[in-house]
Amino acid sequence: MEAHIAASILPLLGWAVHGGILTRRLASARRDPLTGLHTRAGWTARAEHLLRRHPHAAVLLVDLDHFKTLNDTHGHAAGDAALAETADRLRTWCGRNGTAGRLGGDEFVAVVRDLAAADLDTLTTALHRPLLYEGVSLPLAASIGACRIAELPVPTLTDALTAADAAMYAAKGRTRRGSRTSH
Template sequence: MTNPVDITQALTVPVLAAGWALHASRLHRRLDRSRHDPLTGLWTRDGWTSRAERIIRRRPRAAVLLADLDGFKPVNDVHGHAAGDAVLAAVGRRLTAWCGAHGVAGRLGGDEFVAVVEDDARLDDRLADLAELLREPVEHRGVTLTVGASIGAARLTSLPEPTLTAALTAADQAMYRIKGRTRRGRRLLLAPALAALRSLPQRLHLAA
């Protein structure tokens, strides 16, 4: 005769397992949502970093870019935060479309954005296209809003240490070299050789 206690235990274990599986699934979805910026739909810093690292491992010929919006503060000051949110959401959509299937974009916070894409012969032209794309007006409640973007980029193949950290540093330096000299994002600076230039004296010394 089967012990009722054994039957209860046999029924309880699958129920508990199913409960834990459901709980784990909910936690995973919650974590996934926490890594997405709810306004733009882009990855936040942690989510973007993990995916960028994965892309770099699989595709050594990659480029990292940082974009900082120009003229964003006046949009908030004059038209309100709802208008600023509309601009940020539009930037998120445009940057996602620009990255395509083989790249990934993120929002670091405020009006700062980041992306990693595959490096190719058209990268310079694509970056120029991105600058123009981000300058396209955003319509919000009958008002036309326009911002620009300072964009700095770094090719991993041109860095002494082809790491995400090194690429972000080079892209950041490239961006701030033109910040303040850019008019509505019309100019951008590609920084493929920034770190390589620093190592030039050492290479010349070794060659001597």
């Protein structure tokens, strides 16, 4: 009888271990391996939840300025260091007020509960501080576009991302060191 019980428990144990492995893989797929930030899928789920719960929430898009030049001049390892540092600065700025993600390349995204409380000027300053890399001060700069969800006719994440993207490109055209909110 004991052999019968053991035979029925082993497959269950195997499935439990397999389920744990799959859960860890799914969690890691929702994190960018270089920066530790959420990937698009992981960030989107969190952002939609936050937008539903906080009517003063805002969505931000951040794009590093002159990233290709930095990468070409100082090498890919320096570029990776710039991406990781940008992620750390964005994560720190969001704190408990929101969540950050990396969409890919040199493009980042964030959602915060209340943009006024988060202080966009502080983020802009942080993202423009040089990075000390192997004894060299690397210039960092970023364009930021923000959209307050309450200003949209239909408060969806897709529309907020579109508006933040437009505001980001307007900031890129206006200044090298800038941020802009939509509307």
